[in-house]
Amino acid sequence: MKGWKKTALAVGIVATTGIVGYVLICKARRPTYPPELMEEFHKMGDVNRDGIINDKDLALLQVAYGSTPGTPNWNPACDLNSDGVVDMRDISIYATNQGLTFEEWLKTKGYRKTHTTQKLPLIKEI
Numbered sequence: 001m002k003g004w005k006k007t008a009l010a011v012g013i014v015a016t017t018g019i020v021g022y023v024l025i026c027k028a029r030r031p032t033y034p035p036e037l038m039e040e041f042h043k044m045g046d047v048n049r050d051g052i053i054n055d056k057d058l059a060l061l062q063v064a065y066g067s068t069p070g071t072p073n074w075n076p077a078c079d080l081n082s083d084g085v086v087d088m089r090d091i092s093i094y095a096t097n098q099g100l101t102f103e104e105w106l107k108t109k110g111y112r113k114t115h116t117t118q119k120l121p122l123i124k125e126i
């Protein structure tokens, strides 16, 4: 998902008179969304937690359909309403929100996206 996780990696090789070294610069961008927001979106139907409610989530719901804790196909991530069974109530939650992305949903809540950029230490070896 765009904006969910971005990683930039730059590698350069430096060659000077008989000395070969490398410089490695990494920048990692990670979302700073509160975990409770991500959990709330998960419970709206984002079973696989990839930031979009789509057919991949439906496929997981179908596999777990009819299951309860202890049955072979039980997947607690599919129990969207946390009632201990994966059934039509969970499918209904999914269907209501199908197609929604995490960022679209955040906009409806008036939440502004912020990211932190973590600059990793410069590694230089000669």
Ligand SMILES: [Ca+2]
Binding pocket: 045, 046, 047, 048, 049, 050, 051, 052, 053, 054, 056, 057
């Ligand atoms: Ca998903």
Ligand SMILES: [Ca+2]
Binding pocket: 078, 079, 080, 081, 082, 083, 084, 085, 086, 087, 089, 090
């Ligand atoms: Ca359920």
